Amino acid sequence: MFTGIVEEIGEIVATERLVDAARLTIRGPLVTSDAAHGDSISVSGVCLTVVEVIDGDSFTVDVMAETLHRSSVGKLDTGAKVNLERAAALNSRLGGHLVQGHVDGTGTVVSRTPSDNWDVVRIALPDTIARYVVEKGSITVDGVSLTVSGLGEFVPPAEPGARDWFEVSLIPTTLSLTTLGLAEVGASVNLEVDVIAKYVERLQQRG
Structure with missing residues (x-):
C-alpha cells in the first residue's frame, strides 16, 4: 500500500x-x-x-x-x-490517499496549460475506468496522488478508446519533484482510480 x-x-x-x-x-x-x-x-x-x-x-x-x-x-x-x-508504514502520516499500485489503465496527456503558479494538465482516459473518476475525487497518475479539478467529454471523440477526459492542477512542488513536470502532450501515464469506487460498484451489482 x-x-x-x-x-x-x-x-x-x-x-x-x-x-x-x-x-x-x-x-x-x-x-x-x-x-x-x-x-x-x-x-x-x-x-x-x-x-x-x-x-x-x-x-x-x-x-x-x-x-x-x-x-x-x-x-x-x-x-x-x-x-x-x-510502501507506506503504519505509523506514518497519510499525505495523499490509499494507493494500491495496481494500475487500472493508461491515459494520454492531451494538453498542458501553464500559469504563473501551476500547470493544468488534461488527460484522456479509457472508457473502462471513466465512470470511477469524479470531480474533486482522488486519482493516481504515474504514482502521484492528485485531485481531479475538472471533467469533460471530447466533441467529437479525439482519442481512440477514450470519450472522456479529466484535468489535474500541478503545483510547483509536483512539477519539480515528479516526472509529471516532464510529461509532454502525447505522453502515456499510468492511472489508478480510487479503489473504494470499484468496491461500491461491485456491491451494487451483487445487490
Whole structure:
C-alpha cells in the first residue's frame, strides 16, 4: 500500500526483455537505502517487488506480462525517469490517499496549460475506468496522488478508446519533484482510480 507521495525521481539504468516478462534495474538512492529482497516499491504507480539491491543505490524488479500490457512500464527503456515511493508504514502520516499500485489503465496527456503558479494538465482516459473518476475525487497518475479539478467529454471523440477526459492542477512542488513536470502532450501515464469506487460498484451489482 502507498500514499501517492513520490519520494524521488529514479532512472531506468538497465532493461532485459524476456519472452513474457521484463527485468528492470532502477537507480534510486533514497528508496534503495533501506530496501531488501521482497520489499514493495511503487515505480510510476506500479507496485513492483525488489529482487536484488545493487551497490546500495539501485534495485532490480521483475515485471510480468499482465503489468507490461496494462501499464506504461512496457514502454520504458534505459534512461527513462520514473517516480519512486516506498510502501507506506503504519505509523506514518497519510499525505495523499490509499494507493494500491495496481494500475487500472493508461491515459494520454492531451494538453498542458501553464500559469504563473501551476500547470493544468488534461488527460484522456479509457472508457473502462471513466465512470470511477469524479470531480474533486482522488486519482493516481504515474504514482502521484492528485485531485481531479475538472471533467469533460471530447466533441467529437479525439482519442481512440477514450470519450472522456479529466484535468489535474500541478503545483510547483509536483512539477519539480515528479516526472509529471516532464510529461509532454502525447505522453502515456499510468492511472489508478480510487479503489473504494470499484468496491461500491461491485456491491451494487451483487445487490
